[in-house]
Amino acid sequence: VTQNGEAIGPAHIEDVARRAGVSTATVSRSLRGLDRVAPRTRERVARAAQELHYVPSPAASQLASRRTQSVGVVVISSGRWFWSEVVCGAEAVLRSSGYDTLLYIVDDPSGRRQFFDLMPLRRRVDAVMVLGSSVTGREQDALRRVDVPVVLVGGRMPGGASVRIDDTSAAVTAARHLIALGHRDVVMVCSKATDPSSRRTTRLRRQGFERALHEHGVHGRVLVTHPGVDGGAAAVEAMLSSGDLPTAVFAEGDELALGALRTLRRAGISVPEEVSVLGFDDHELADAADLTTISRSPNAHGHSAAMLLLSALGPVPSRPADVVLPTRLVLRGTTGAPPKSAGT
Amino acid sequence: VTQNGEAIGPAHIEDVARRAGVSTATVSRSLRGLDRVAPRTRERVARAAQELHYVPSPAASQLASRRTQSVGVVVISSGRWFWSEVVCGAEAVLRSSGYDTLLYIVDDPSGRRQFFDLMPLRRRVDAVMVLGSSVTGREQDALRRVDVPVVLVGGRMPGGASVRIDDTSAAVTAARHLIALGHRDVVMVCSKATDPSSRRTTRLRRQGFERALHEHGVHGRVLVTHPGVDGGAAAVEAMLSSGDLPTAVFAEGDELALGALRTLRRAGISVPEEVSVLGFDDHELADAADLTTISRSPNAHGHSAAMLLLSALGPVPSRPADVVLPTRLVLRGTTGAPPKSAGT
Numbered sequence: 300v301t302q303n304g305e306a307i308g309p310a311h312i313e314d315v316a317r318r319a320g321v322s323t324a325t326v327s328r329s330l331r332g333l334d335r336v337a338p339r340t341r342e343r344v345a346r347a348a349q350e351l352h353y354v355p356s357p358a359a360s361q362l363a364s365r366r367t368q369s370v371g372v373v374v375i376s377s378g379r380w381f382w383s384e385v386v387c388g389a390e391a392v393l394r395s396s397g398y399d400t401l402l403y404i405v406d407d408p409s410g411r412r413q414f415f416d417l418m419p420l421r422r423r424v425d426a427v428m429v430l431g432s433s434v435t436g437r438e439q440d441a442l443r444r445v446d447v448p449v450v451l452v453g454g455r456m457p458g459g460a461s462v463r464i465d466d467t468s469a470a471v472t473a474a475r476h477l478i479a480l481g482h483r484d485v486v487m488v489c490s491k492a493t494d495p496s497s498r499r500t501t502r503l504r505r506q507g508f509e510r511a512l513h514e515h516g517v518h519g520r521v522l523v524t525h526p527g528v529d530g531g532a533a534a535v536e537a538m539l540s541s542g543d544l545p546t547a548v549f550a551e552g553d554e555l556a557l558g559a560l561r562t563l564r565r566a567g568i569s570v571p572e573e574v575s576v577l578g579f580d581d582h583e584l585a586d587a588a589d590l591t592t593i594s595r596s597p598n599a600h601g602h603s604a605a606m607l608l609l610s611a612l613g614p615v616p617s618r619p620a621d622v623v624l625p626t627r628l629v630l631r632g633t634t635g636a637p638p639k640s641a642g643t
Numbered sequence: 644v645t646q647n648g649e650a651i652g653p654a655h656i657e658d659v660a661r662r663a664g665v666s667t668a669t670v671s672r673s674l675r676g677l678d679r680v681a682p683r684t685r686e687r688v689a690r691a692a693q694e695l696h697y698v699p700s701p702a703a704s705q706l707a708s709r710r711t712q713s714v715g716v717v718v719i720s721s722g723r724w725f726w727s728e729v730v731c732g733a734e735a736v737l738r739s740s741g742y743d744t745l746l747y748i749v750d751d752p753s754g755r756r757q758f759f760d761l762m763p764l765r766r767r768v769d770a771v772m773v774l775g776s777s778v779t780g781r782e783q784d785a786l787r788r789v790d791v792p793v794v795l796v797g798g799r800m801p802g803g804a805s806v807r808i809d810d811t812s813a814a815v816t817a818a819r820h821l822i823a824l825g826h827r828d829v830v831m832v833c834s835k836a837t838d839p840s841s842r843r844t845t846r847l848r849r850q851g852f853e854r855a856l857h858e859h860g861v862h863g864r865v866l867v868t869h870p871g872v873d874g875g876a877a878a879v880e881a882m883l884s885s886g887d888l889p890t891a892v893f894a895e896g897d898e899l900a901l902g903a904l905r906t907l908r909r910a911g912i913s914v915p916e917e918v919s920v921l922g923f924d925d926h927e928l929a930d931a932a933d934l935t936t937i938s939r940s941p942n943a944h945g946h947s948a949a950m951l952l953l954s955a956l957g958p959v960p961s962r963p964a965d966v967v968l969p970t971r972l973v974l975r976g977t978t979g980a981p982p983k984s985a986g987t
Binding site: 384404558 | 696713716723724726727728730731734735738743744745746747748754763767788872898901902904905908909926927928930931932933976
């Protein structure tokens with residue numbers, strides 16, 4: 300701040316005090332609305348603060364209130380597309396309530412371990428949102444030590460709030476759709492994830508697939524491949540080389556399904572006339588690929604999770620809730636009846 | 644903290660002082676490594692702090708140092724996929740250097756205006772990363788008032804650091820590829836964005852397209868549609884209904900290209916035999932769609948931008964740099980020679 304009081308950088312409390320001709324303690328009491336300050340003084344302080352573009356230091360207010368007005372969002376295992384949508388939904392709610400969003404992306408095993416060992420959230424956030432389908436016991440202990448409300452988005456956590464879908468029943472719906480179309484030879488393509496959270500999601504979806512097939516006495520196989528588009532492509536390549544292509548493929552995620560579609564297209568196999576393909580997630584580009592899939596709204600996950608945290612931080616906190624959001628089957632162009640020659 | 648000193652919540656400095664039998668001022672001086680504390684006292688304080696899982700309050704250290712150890716990342720206009728990749732690249736670098744990432748997603752016009760009016764970053768961050776292709780004069784003033792290093796990812800900013808690609812020359816490369824394949828009737832599909840940043844990117848890419856066509860005396864048209872997959876689909880539908888389909892489509896973004904591919908596939912038009920399609924961005928799913936496109940690395944954008952900020956915060960800050968990252972043409976299955984009947 301220059302001598303004539305023009306701001307050339309952020310003003311400090313001392314600058315406001317000098318301009319208003321009062322002590323820094325008076326500036327602080329005045330701006331915090333404490334009533335031991337004369338109205339005329341308060342007005343002078345407010346005018347000086349405004350003229351100098353002075354903003355009270357968040358660190359100072361935080362020290363006084365022991366609140367940080369920040370929420371930590373920790374991504375431990377979720378696809379890029381999913382977490383960015385969740386974060387978007389959550390950040391909008393938090394920002395409109397005056398909270399900052401601190402983002403930590405620790406989806407690699409070593410980063411994740413280090414993060415929970417150091418636990419940089421302590422004293423830095425008022426609440427924590429974890430994105431992933433499960434949290435280890437050790438991680439739960441670390442979160443408990445932060446001693447703020449926690450919500451898990453994508454799975455359940457003992458004693459904590461959660462926002463998730465019912466993976467098993469969504470997979471039952473998907474498999475039933477293929478069975479209803481007449482498919483009697485269905486392969487589920489799953490990925491072999493390295494982290495326990497993704498493995499858990501896979502297990503739940505696989506259980507749903509197997510339950511639906513069992514109900515209808517339908518023959519089904521499970522093929523395990525590596526994650527992502529290339530994993531889906533490799534799975535179909537393997538089936539093509541062994542001459543053992545089913546009439547329908549249910550991929551546990553859209554990226555696997557898109558990879559499967561790519562290999563089928565390259566091999567000149569028409570979808571859905573010869574092979575049906577069904578995904579899971581309704582990735583933003585599933586529509587462009589005309590992929591039939593299971594849809595959930597990650598944005599709604601973020602929104603609900605932020606609301607749970609705000610409610611826990613409010614004057615009447617409620618018990619941690621387990622919110623199960625709906626899913627639905629989105630019919631597009633990659634599923635149809637099996638070819639007649641596949642006769643059953 | 645209970646009477647026997649077992650932590651049941653985060654310990655405060657008073658708890659450590661009581662356990663170590665010293666004043667809170669001594670705890671503070673001791674843990675900050677100031678040398679007015681006797682070695683034996685310092686050891687006792689360190690042990691008490693460890694036993695109580697005490698972490699010095701970031702707000703308190705921040706008040707002392709006037710550093711927040713946080714970087715604000717502000718998304719003003721970028722596709723979901725692009726910004727999530729940039730944030731991922733940046734967050735990893737910042738976290739490994741001990742900085743937190745505060746994320747603000749203000750890509751809607753009213754949220755953006757409100758954000759720059761309130762400017763919640765003041766006193767809260769040590770540096771700012773803005774994601775978008777341009778920043779208005781008013782926004783630049785608001786950023787200047789925060790008085791910390793700023794980097795723009797995705798465009799240039801007067802007086803500030805930037806990390807970007809050369810959109811125009813990348814578009815020249817794309818158009819030249821189509822011309823080299825023999826195309827003499829090319830349509831560029833652009834989207835009519837509502838925000839000035841996206842409009843600027845469109846203008847730069849369009850200039851490149853027009854320059855390449857002009858160089859080779861090739862006939863070209865520009866078709867403006869709405870953004871996203873549906874915009875690309877609508878553009879091709881319009882050309883189909885007017886019976887005026889070119890032999891090649893250059894979309895200014897991959898989502899537009901994927902929409903174009905969807906309409907062509909639904910209309911039974913084979914790609915690239917009848918129509919070639921070329922995108923821009925190398926979206927994570929461009930590979931699944933076999934889309935020929937211009938590739939850039941958003942993760943590398945985030946990494947470089949974080950490095951620029953860390954360097955500006957370091958002991959020997961350098962002048963704001965303008966980093967232009969490379970792009971390359973990725974040849975996949977959606978571009979080929981024009982059909983012979985299109986004879987030139």
